Amino acid sequence: MGKNINHIGVFTSGGDSPGMNAALYAIAKAxxxxxxxxxxxxxxxxxxxxxxxxxxxxxxxxxxxxxxGTILKTSRSARFLTIEGRLMAMEMLQKNSIDSLIAIGGDxxxxxxxxFSELCKLPFIGIPGTIDNDLAGTDYTLGFDSxxxxxxxxxxxxxxxxxxxxxxxxxxVMGRDSGYIAINSGLGTGADxxxxxxxxxxxxRLLNKLRNYDSEEAFIVVVSEGDExxxxxxxxxxxxxNPQVDLRITKLGHxxxxxxxxxSDRMLGIRLGVASVKALLNGKRNVMVGILNNELVLTxxxxxxxxxxxxxxxxxxxKMFGS
Ligand code: F6P
Numbered sequence: 001m002g003k004n005i006n007h008i009g010v011f012t013s014g015g016d017s018p019g020m021n022a023a024l025y026a027i028a029k030a031x032x033x034x035x036x037x038x039x040x041x042x043x044x045x046x047x048x049x050x051x052x053x054x055x056x057x058x059x060x061x062x063x064x065x066x067x068x069g070t071i072l073k074t075s076r077s078a079r080f081l082t083i084e085g086r087l088m089a090m091e092m093l094q095k096n097s098i099d100s101l102i103a104i105g106g107d108x109x110x111x112x113x114x115x116f117s118e119l120c121k122l123p124f125i126g127i128p129g130t131i132d133n134d135l136a137g138t139d140y141t142l143g144f145d146s147x148x149x150x151x152x153x154x155x156x157x158x159x160x161x162x163x164x165x166x167x168x169x170x171x172x173v174m175g176r177d178s179g180y181i182a183i184n185s186g187l188g189t190g191a192d193x194x195x196x197x198x199x200x201x202x203x204x205r206l207l208n209k210l211r212n213y214d215s216e217e218a219f220i221v222v223v224s225e226g227d228e229x230x231x232x233x234x235x236x237x238x239x240x241x242n243p244q245v246d247l248r249i250t251k252l253g254h255x256x257x258x259x260x261x262x263x264s265d266r267m268l269g270i271r272l273g274v275a276s277v278k279a280l281l282n283g284k285r286n287v288m289v290g291i292l293n294n295e296l297v298l299t300x301x302x303x304x305x306x307x308x309x310x311x312x313x314x315x316x317x318x319k320m321f322g323s
Contacts, residue, residue: 190220
């Protein structure tokens with residue numbers, strides 16, 4: 001059992017995602033119940049290097065469960081990519097008697113943890129926190145559900161104006177290398193086409209579909225920002241084929257990262273937060289806590305970061321409805 005766990009350091013890193021605050025609350029609460037101290041590390045790896053540590057009080061944190069963003073703040077740290085940065089971070093952890101770490105973030109955060117684990121021998125546990133849903137070892141990452149809900153809400157609104165003007169709309173959603181937000185928000189809004197980085201043929205299918213486009217109707221295309229052509233080029237190519245079309249581009253952007261977390265993300269944060277403390281107490285190290293088929297699972301860091309793929313069922317849906 002992890003009897004050496006007396007002081008956990010917790011941080012959020014990379015892009016913020018709704019549900020992070022719920023996870024922080026759950027960590028603080030589970031630790032308190034087990035008589036463990038928790039320090040929050042501000043601004044992710046940056047704060048670790050600079051020694052920006054604050055106490056984590058469950059009584060305060062419980063009032064933040066409903067809030068988007070991360071109360072610990074976050075960053076993408078260039079300094080932590082260097083060995084000097086990681087050495088400074090390790091020194092700060094030692095100085096503050098931190099004996100274990102819980103990190104909440106996406107693929108960059110896990111890459112950081114992997115590199116750090118070669119140097120620093122403290123037990124680390126990761127929680128998947130990114131709107132992109134692009135980590136293996138969990139069905140859903142924290143924030144994904146909220147981001148899709150935000151995107152759906154906005155696309156519905158765009159449809160109203162698209163239908164009023166009979167316009168083609170290219171709506172760009174987030175997902176650096178992952179089409180998950182595009183697929184879910186596109187299917188959920190009855191989009192006419194969905195372009196994602198995981199599918200090479202979707203653009204050809206879109207062009208074929210547009211051959212029969214009747215300019216007396218709206219046409220909604222949801223484009224993942226990671227799409228290989230990119231939204232502007234797709235727009236230009238559509239115009240090339242059919243210069244008459246009335247086309248607009250809307251990029252939803254960072255609005256997808258903000259806002260109150262959905263019910264699912266709040267629950268996911270609570271479950272994964274408690275599970276991360278339990279994992280440390282059970283002597284686990286260098287694993288991510290996730291939920292697969294509604295069961296808590298632990299996955300070694302090395303297996304968490306993978307080239308993102310869309311499963312077969314979703315691919316079929318994409319073909320059926322999305323292009
Ligand atoms: O990783 C989450 C994410 O929102 C991606 O979807 C997007 O590509 C990226 O972060 C944007 O990062 P930044 O906020 O640093 O511009």
